Each structure stands twice: as C-alpha cells, then as structure tokens.
Amino acid sequence: MAQNRTDSIPQRGALAVLGAGTMGEAITSATLAAGWPRGLVTVTARTPERLAGLAERHGIRAISSNPEAVRSADLVLVAVKPAQYPAVLEEIAPHLRPDAVVVSVVVGWTTEAVASHLPAGTAVVRVMPNIGALVGASMSVMSAGSACSEEQLARVQDLMAAAGEVLVCAESLHDAAAIVCGGAPALLFAFTDAMIEGAVSLGLSRATATHLAVQTFVGSSTLLAQTGEHPVVLRERVSSPGGAAIAGLMEFDRHGVRPAVVASVRTCFERARELGGRPADSGREDVGSTHR
Numbered sequence: 001m002a003q004n005r006t007d008s009i010p011q012r013g014a015l016a017v018l019g020a021g022t023m024g025e026a027i028t029s030a031t032l033a034a035g036w037p038r039g040l041v042t043v044t045a046r047t048p049e050r051l052a053g054l055a056e057r058h059g060i061r062a063i064s065s066n067p068e069a070v071r072s073a074d075l076v077l078v079a080v081k082p083a084q085y086p087a088v089l090e091e092i093a094p095h096l097r098p099d100a101v102v103v104s105v106v107v108g109w110t111t112e113a114v115a116s117h118l119p120a121g122t123a124v125v126r127v128m129p130n131i132g133a134l135v136g137a138s139m140s141v142m143s144a145g146s147a148c149s150e151e152q153l154a155r156v157q158d159l160m161a162a163a164g165e166v167l168v169c170a171e172s173l174h175d176a177a178a179i180v181c182g183g184a185p186a187l188l189f190a191f192t193d194a195m196i197e198g199a200v201s202l203g204l205s206r207a208t209a210t211h212l213a214v215q216t217f218v219g220s221s222t223l224l225a226q227t228g229e230h231p232v233v234l235r236e237r238v239s240s241p242g243g244a245a246i247a248g249l250m251e252f253d254r255h256g257v258r259p260a261v262v263a264s265v266r267t268c269f270e271r272a273r274e275l276g277g278r279p280a281d282s283g284r285e286d287v288g289s290t291h292r
C-alpha cells in the first residue's frame with residue numbers, strides 16, 4: 001500500500017453526490033470546506049425535506065433526479081445504501097459523460113461489480129471513508145478499477161483528501177483495509193461507551209465519565225499517531241509491574257476481549273462481502289495471498 005495524498009491539485013470539475021445522507025453529506029461538506037466551488041456541486045436525495053436541508057445548509061444545488069445530476073458531472077460519487085445501488089447505477093448509466101469517474105463508497109461492492117452496471121470503459125474508483133469525514137478526519141482507503149487512468153485516480157484523491165487521510169491500495173486488499181476504516185469506528189464507539197459505563201458504575205456522572213473517556217481516547221490516539229510507536233510498546237509503558245493498569249489488562253484477557261475484537265473484525269469483513277453480493281468466506285484467501 002502506498003500513502004497517496006495529492007501534491008498538485010488537479011483541475012476541479014463538476015461533482016455530483018448521489019444519495020447525500022450521512023456519508024454523502026459529510027464528504028460534500030468537506031469538499032466545500034476545502035474550496036470546491038459551490039456552483040460545481042450537485043447533490044441528490046429522495047425526500048423533499050432532505051433536499052431542502054442540504055440546499056439550505058450548504059448553498060448548493062440539491063435535486064431528486066440522479067440522471068440530471070450526472071449529466072454534466074466529471075466526478076459522480078454514489079453514497080446510497082447497498083439495497084438502492086443497482087437501481088441507481090442502471091438509472092444513471094445512459095446519462096454519464098464518457099470521461100466521468102464513478103466513485104463508489106458503497107460497502108462490499110467491487111469496481112468490477114459497479115462497472116458491470118455502467119457503459120463499457122467507465123472509470124470506477126472504490127472508496128471506503130469513515131465517519132471521521134464529518135470533522136475532516138476520515139481515514140479513507142481507495143482502489144482504482146481497470147478502466148481508471150492515473151489522472152482520474154488523482155482527481156478522486158483530491159476529492160477524498162478534503163475529508164481526511166487517503167490511502168491507495170490494490171483492490172485485492174480493499175475489503176480488509178475497508179473494515180479498519182469503515183467498520184472500526186462502530187467498535188471504538190462501543191468500547192468508549194463501555195468505558196463510560198464502567199466509570200459511571202464507580203459513581204462518576206455520565207457527563208464527567210464521557211469527558212474523561214473521550215479526551216483520553218483523543219490523547220492516546222494522538223500519541224499513537226504522532227510517535228509511531230507500536231501499541232504494545234505504549235501499553236507496556238502504562239502498565240507497571242503489580243500496578244492497577246496491569247490488573248485491569250488481566251481482566252481484559254480473562255474475558256477474551258482481544259480475540260473478540262479479532263473475531264469481530266473478521267465477521268465485519270464477511271458481512272461486507274455479503275452486502276456486495278459475494279460469498280462471505282471467499283475473501284480470506286485473497287488477503288492471505290498478498291502476504292506470501
């Protein structure tokens with residue numbers, strides 16, 4: 001895998017975001033904050049209330065017609081739920097510009113599966129962002145389909161860099177990488193919640209427990225990111241012999257928390273493949289084979 005933030009900003013063209021819900025709006029908002037001209041951005045959704053809110057919050061064109069949105073778009077980001085995806089792709093296929101890039105953030109769908117619903121030769125880039133996009137701190141992984149040129153991939157990198165960090169990887173690794181980006185926030189939020197409940201059980205108010213736990217996560221993850229130290233090194237540094245932290249870690253292991261996290265990551269991986277229409281257990285060999 002290669003770290004790939006764009007150094008030179010490609011020419012920005014018209015952007016259509018189809019399905020501007022949680023993720024679509026987060027990416028739209030980040031691109032606008034990064035200076036994407038408002039007049040070049042169109043978003044779609046189904047309900048009039050959602051469309052009115054999008055137009056009001058961002059001052060952009062918000063419409064219900066996907067074909068209308070893609071007609072002049074250079075980049076078409078599709079962020080509907082997997083169940084709506086085939087219908088939306090079939091709907092836009094006849095209206096796409098020949099040089100448009102379709103950016104798919106839909107979990108589990110390969111670039112080949114997306115391209116099979118589009119005119120031959122359509123460039124497709126698969127991206128898995130995460131909810132950190134809401135605060136410009138996504139960790140996004142992306143893979144280019146076979147019809148995508150370097151220049152087209154650079155345009156998608158420019159788009160996604162507005163929402164945070166971007167890592168380009170071979171598509172054979174995408175499913176695994178996407179679980180860390182897209183799936184891990186749910187685990188981390190659940191872990192934070194459990195930490196807060198533990199503190200509340202000791203008598204702290206929920207507000208105080210939440211403040212302490214959240215800021216501790218911010219500090220710990222900043223330390224990991226800034227020092228580049230392995231988590232094991234930092235864990236050993238904060239668990240002195242016979243101390244309180246090591247006693248807590250022993251309890252962690254007695255309950256099998258670490259194997260549970262590994263199992264959870266693997267189950268998330270399988271479910272993502274199912275949502276993309278592939279057999280759940282068909283990906284493990286792909287992942288292993290890249291490390292042989």
Ligand SMILES: NC(=O)c1ccc[n+]([C@@H]2O[C@H](COP(=O)([O-])OP(=O)(O)OC[C@H]3O[C@@H](n4cnc5c(N)ncnc54)[C@H](OP(=O)(O)O)[C@@H]3O)[C@@H](O)[C@H]2O)c1
Pocket residue numbers: 018019020021022023024044045046047048050051066079080081082084088105106107128129130131182
């Ligand atoms: N949320 C995340 O953290 C996250 C992370 C990574 C990837 N993703 C991917 O992002 C996609 C969207 O997830 P989400 O959480 O953002 O879902 P969401 O909040 O439900 O947003 C989906 C949006 O799609 C719109 N929509 C549905 N059918 C449509 C159609 N035919 N044409 C145009 N718009 C349509 C909905 O409009 P209305 O609101 O008007 O019904 C809604 O605003 C999923 O495929 C998911 O795999 C999400």
